[in-house]
Amino acid sequence: MKRILILGASGFIGNALYKELCSYFDTHGTYRTETDVFRENQQFHHFDLETENVEILLENLKPDVIISSLRGNFDAQVATHFSIINYILRTNSKLMFISSANVFDAFTNFPSYEYDKTLSQSIYGRFKIKIENALLRLPNHNYNILRLPMVFGKSSPRIRELKTLIELGEPVEVFPNVVINATEIQKVTQQVHYIINRKKQGVFHLGSSDLTHQKDFIEDICLELGYENPLFKNVYDSNYDRFLAVLPKDNKLPKNLEITISQVIEASTKA
Incomplete structure (x- = not known):
């Protein structure tokens, strides 16, 4: 059975993905804030990206697919994702990165499609672009970039x-x-499930x-x-x-x- 690790599984998007996928895959998740709900679930693992190295968690769990819906300090997120990329290159696994329409927020005259050039005026958008650019240098089968509107x-x-x-x-x-x-959370989880099942590659606009x-x-x-x-x-x-x-054109x-x-x-x- 495919093993999936959702980074940020205690958040709104991450937790919805966990609930969608846990019946079909060996699904694990991370949480940062200590609560009984997550502490007592053996599939959940404590992880603080500002103080811990994600490589230890990856080596222990050996996931086939990593879904990143992390929140928190931008510099710590960038460092964590670069560590994940090193793991992917060693193990031929896959990272599904939850990105944002804000990677296009400098373009105002038209909607954006999957392989349009990214350019952002916001700190948030530029941070997402930095991780996206690192993923785009990987072989196609090793990543998905999933750009979401609100x-x-x-x-x-x-x-x-x-x-x-x-x-x-x-x-x-x-x-x-x-x-x-815009989009709605239940539809997002179904779309991600489909992309995993069909082993789809590349960039998707899920709006x-x-x-x-x-x-x-x-x-x-x-x-x-x-x-x-x-x-x-x-x-x-x-x-x-x-x-x-963000509208789909190439990957519908x-x-x-x-x-x-x-x-x-x-x-x-x-x-």
Whole structure:
């Protein structure tokens, strides 16, 4: 049975991936914050990327596939991923790196596709690009780069934050001129499962197949959640539409694994 290690399996995306994959593979995960839930699960292993070397964990578990959904100090993340790459080269294993639409945030006039040039104005985007560039130098079968737009879901941090702001009477920042796509966590886990099963290679854009303005998207979510008159704060950072969206062109998934904006809203708001 294929052994999978999810780095960051206590986080929102990592934990959803663990729940999706654990019935089908010998799936292990890491956590940083001590809780009884993770400490008592023999498939979970404590790992602090700022104080520990990931190579010890890799040598003990010998995973065939490593999924990285780590969060934390950017420099420590870069060092950890370079150690993972050394392990991959020695063992011919594979790294699936959860990246972000922000690797394209310097491009504003159009959506971005899998093999477009990356360029970012943000610290977060440049950090993701540094790891991506290291992976792109590997043989294709040794990596996947999985670029995500904003990830929603009924228990997602973004939905919880939205509800909290509205219920406190605080304004919700919206961006009328930003064109986005989005996705929902359960669809992401199914897509990753498919990529593992089919041994797909290269770069994937795992966002909705259609686009919308960010303000319209947030307004629709609020309406579906039952908030009729939330307080919005419009933020204009451009006089024109600015795109922050990742669409597939070269590596398209089957129709049943695609998702639309309306499906993201429905899955994120249904009871």
